[in-house]
Amino acid sequence: MSKQLDTQEIWDMIIVGVGPAGLAAALNGRIREKRTLILAADRTPPRLQKAPLIKNYPGFNGITGEDLYQRFYQHAHDMGVEFRAERVENIYPGANFTVVTRSNKIYIGRTVILAIGIQQNRQLEGERELVGRGLGYCATCDGPLYRNKDVAVLGETPEAEEEVNFLAAIGRNVYYFPLYEGDIKVDQKVDVRREQPQAILGEERVRAIALPDREIPVDGVFIIRTVAPAERLIAELLQADGAIVVDHTMITNVPGLFAAGDCTGKPYQIGKAVGEGLTAAQSAIHYLDSKKEA
Numbered sequence: 001m002s003k004q005l006d007t008q009e010i011w012d013m014i015i016v017g018v019g020p021a022g023l024a025a026a027l028n029g030r031i032r033e034k035r036t037l038i039l040a041a042d043r044t045p046p047r048l049q050k051a052p053l054i055k056n057y058p059g060f061n062g063i064t065g066e067d068l069y070q071r072f073y074q075h076a077h078d079m080g081v082e083f084r085a086e087r088v089e090n091i092y093p094g095a096n097f098t099v100v101t102r103s104n105k106i107y108i109g110r111t112v113i114l115a116i117g118i119q120q121n122r123q124l125e126g127e128r129e130l131v132g133r134g135l136g137y138c139a140t141c142d143g144p145l146y147r148n149k150d151v152a153v154l155g156e157t158p159e160a161e162e163e164v165n166f167l168a169a170i171g172r173n174v175y176y177f178p179l180y181e182g183d184i185k186v187d188q189k190v191d192v193r194r195e196q197p198q199a200i201l202g203e204e205r206v207r208a209i210a211l212p213d214r215e216i217p218v219d220g221v222f223i224i225r226t227v228a229p230a231e232r233l234i235a236e237l238l239q240a241d242g243a244i245v246v247d248h249t250m251i252t253n254v255p256g257l258f259a260a261g262d263c264t265g266k267p268y269q270i271g272k273a274v275g276e277g278l279t280a281a282q283s284a285i286h287y288l289d290s291k292k293e294a
């Protein structure tokens with residue numbers, strides 16, 4: 001599939017994630033008049049929206065997560081932050097960052113701030129070993145390898161339904177395991193299973209999905225998660241104990257790349273996410289200024 005360059009422009013800051021960390025980073029970028037873009041997976045709301053009642057965010061005692069989110073979002077919007085509903089798939093460092101989305105668009109940024117929240121579910125048995133050997137995370141990217149083959153998709157989010165439909169058009173048997181509630185809108189050809197896969201089986205390559213009482217033979221498996229593990233987005237990124245390693249200025253080990261919010265570790269709280277978003281933006285501005293002087 002050919003990739004499209006969305007615009008010819010280069011953004012000063014590309015922020016991945018529209019939760020409190022991403023929004024705080026973005027509006028601080030705009031205060032310093034940086035060209036700031038937020039890319040966020042639109043059908044996966046930030047965790048903030050799920051908080052029923054917030055009692056520990058100063059000045060907003062008893063507000064709901066949804067109300068606070070709307071206030072944060074409106075503030076960033078009013079400051080001129082630009083938004084695109086895009087799930088980021090890969091980030092490549094270089095003179096500038098090349099950010100590739102699941103819809104195969106490319107955005108170029110001088111700096112990138114990761115504000116992607118945390119991955120709540122653990123990896124499945126066999127997942128780590130079989131990545132790249134029949135197991136992938138983006139059907140629209142790797143799906144063509146499974147033309148006329150049997151393939152299974154495990155989806156944590158309704159966004160996975162588009163990927164399933166893409167596979168339905170080219171695969172032989174397509175099994176879909178939705179791991180969320182609600183209606184499923186997929187091609188009639190797809191075999192939808194409301195079961196919880198236990199493991200991905202295979203030695204050299206994927207050979208089957210293990211269910212509690214049987215196995216389903218498949219040639220390939222795609223897992224579509226709400227939050228991609230950060231190391232999948234950017235291979236060079238240093239992590240420890242499931243969190244992105246940053247210093248107190250939110251600098252990662254990759255020059256020009258910063259991280260903020262839940263993805264940098266505990267405590268998983270709004271106040272921390274907002275403070276880190278601000279700090280990451282200021283560090284990104286400092287980095288941009290230092291490159292201008294060089």
Ligand SMILES: Cc1cc2nc3c(=O)[nH]c(=O)nc-3n(C[C@H](O)[C@H](O)[C@H](O)COP(=O)(O)OP(=O)(O)OC[C@H]3O[C@@H](n4cnc5c(N)ncnc54)[C@H](O)[C@@H]3O)c2cc1C
Pocket residue numbers: 016017018019020021022039040041042044045046047048049050051052053054055056057086087088089115116117118226227228260261262263267268269270271273
């Ligand atoms: C039920 C509940 C109650 C809570 N109550 C409180 C409370 O009372 N007080 C408190 O302080 N905290 C509370 N929290 C925690 C708080 O919501 C989080 O700490 C906060 O939302 C973290 O902000 P964040 O910006 O780091 O991540 P998130 O809010 O999780 O946002 C992450 C964003 O990244 C996006 N994203 C992820 N991967 C990609 C990708 N590959 N491409 C594009 N976008 C991507 C997601 O779509 C999302 O927009 C609660 C959380 C929950 C779930």
